[in-house]
Amino acid sequence: MKLCKSLLILLVYTINSYAQQFPQFTQYMYNTISINPAYAGSRNVLSVVGIHRSQWAGLENGPETQTLSAHTPLRNDNLGIGATLIRDQLGYENFTYVYGDFSYTISLNSETKLALGLKAGFTQYNLDEELLVSEAADPLIANLTSGWNPNIGAGILAHTDKWYVGFSAPRLINVDHNQFKIGNVDYAVVDRLVYFLTGGYVFDLNYTVKFKPSFLVKATNGAPLSYDITGNFLFNEKFWLGGSYRINNNTGALGALVDFQINKQMRVGYSYEHPLSDINTYSNGTHEVLLMFEFNKINRVKSPRYF
Numbered sequence: 001m002k003l004c005k006s007l008l009i010l011l012v013y014t015i016n017s018y019a020q021q022f023p024q025f026t027q028y029m030y031n032t033i034s035i036n037p038a039y040a041g042s043r044n045v046l047s048v049v050g051i052h053r054s055q056w057a058g059l060e061n062g063p064e065t066q067t068l069s070a071h072t073p074l075r076n077d078n079l080g081i082g083a084t085l086i087r088d089q090l091g092y093e094n095f096t097y098v099y100g101d102f103s104y105t106i107s108l109n110s111e112t113k114l115a116l117g118l119k120a121g122f123t124q125y126n127l128d129e130e131l132l133v134s135e136a137a138d139p140l141i142a143n144l145t146s147g148w149n150p151n152i153g154a155g156i157l158a159h160t161d162k163w164y165v166g167f168s169a170p171r172l173i174n175v176d177h178n179q180f181k182i183g184n185v186d187y188a189v190v191d192r193l194v195y196f197l198t199g200g201y202v203f204d205l206n207y208t209v210k211f212k213p214s215f216l217v218k219a220t221n222g223a224p225l226s227y228d229i230t231g232n233f234l235f236n237e238k239f240w241l242g243g244s245y246r247i248n249n250n251t252g253a254l255g256a257l258v259d260f261q262i263n264k265q266m267r268v269g270y271s272y273e274h275p276l277s278d279i280n281t282y283s284n285g286t287h288e289v290l291l292m293f294e295f296n297k298i299n300r301v302k303s304p305r306y307f
Contacts, residue, residue: 022170022194022220023065023088023097025051026244026255026271026288028228029214029307033069034084035196036155036168037101037117041073041080043305046295056275056283064089071101078105080115096124099153099170111160119153119170149175164307165199174221192221202306210234212242212306224249232257234306240269251277253286267292 025031031049032039048070056062071082082101087094099121105113125147155168171194200214216228225248232242240259246252253276259269269290274280 022218023053023067023086023095024218024226024228024246025053025065025067026228026230026273026286027051027257027269027290028198028216029200029230030269030290030292031067031069032157032166032198032307033071033082033101034067034086035170036157036166036198037082037119037153037170038103038115038155038157038166038168040071040082040101040103040115040117041077041105042103042113042115042157042159043071043294044073044077046070046072048293048295050291051288053286053288055286056279057287058284059279059282061091062283063091079103080105080117084121092128094124094126094128098122098124099151103157108158113159115157115159117155117157117168119155120150122148122150123171123175124148151175159307161202161305163199163201166197168196168198169193170196192223194218194220200307205233208236210306214307230255230257232259237261244271244273246273251275255286259290264296265294267294 022035028035031051033049048068050068051066053065054062055064065086065088067084067086069082069084071080073080080101080103082103084097084099084101086097088097089095099119101117101119103115103117105115108114151171151173153168153170153172155166155170157164157166159165171192174192195218197217198215200212203211205211211231211233213229213231215230218226218228227247228244230242230244232240234240238261240257242257244253244255244257246255253273255271255273257269257271259267261267267290269292271288271290273286273288275283275285
């Protein structure tokens with residue numbers, strides 16, 4: 001039964017879809033560098049973000065994702081660099097993304113900046129040894145292989161201190177990790193072209209409270225559109241509280257988010273998602289923990305950033 005559940009999770013992501021879904025996060029607005037290279041250096045300081053996501057907690061071998069990213073402006077503030085490491089475990093399947101980012105920013109006026117970015121790196125696909133050993137004689141499992149494949153991406157980001165909008169494609173090359181057929185059914189583990197449209201705005205409700213709505217639209221070749229809508233309230237520049245809603249092919253999830261700015265350098269966040277599908281019968285929801293560290297360079301002034 002353990003093996004069957006894990007294979008079910010694996011096949012949810014591969015059967016007839018021809019598309020390996022790019023990892024998703026409830027707190028996407030704080031991890032933009034993972035999907036848009038133009039974000040590199042935009043916070044004006046060295047910014048390091050780590051996220052752990054346990055999807056469908058309580059379901060054995062449910063998906064888990066960890067990401068660690070860092071980005072910073074260079075001596076010339078128009079240039080930014082960054083790097084992202086993502087580990088995405090889907091049952092017995094494992095994906096590892098290792099990518100570097102480069103951005104160039106121009107000032108459109110005294111407030112608005114436009115950044116162009118490039119992303120390049122590698123994606124690794126492999127299977128757990130437990131599955132390979134237990135099912136060594138199965139021709140389906142025997143056709144699954146492991147390996148590293150290169151890919152590139154690009155993005156654009158326009159922003160001020162109050163709003164931002166970005167468009168990106170973190171994977172521009174279709175990569176076929178595995179493809180095989182059993183009878184008349186095709187199975188594939190393929191990185192398809194994926195697009196992200198993101199945006200947000202900060203409203204000053206009064207002297208101590210701000211409201212920041214944001215959105216993310218994900219379009220993957222071979223998969224339905226996915227929409228994330230999030231609203232966060234900021235109290236006294238220290239405490240974020242909000243909610244989120246995801247729509248994906250007639251299913252979705254409701255979420256709650258809370259973040260604490262512990263000091264000028266450290267921030268911690270937590271989010272919970274309740275799936276609006278039959279999977280909620282078998283799981284305890286999705287949990288996500290975020291840690292952010294930011295380091296000011298000498299003589300560099302950091303203006304308030306809300307995204």
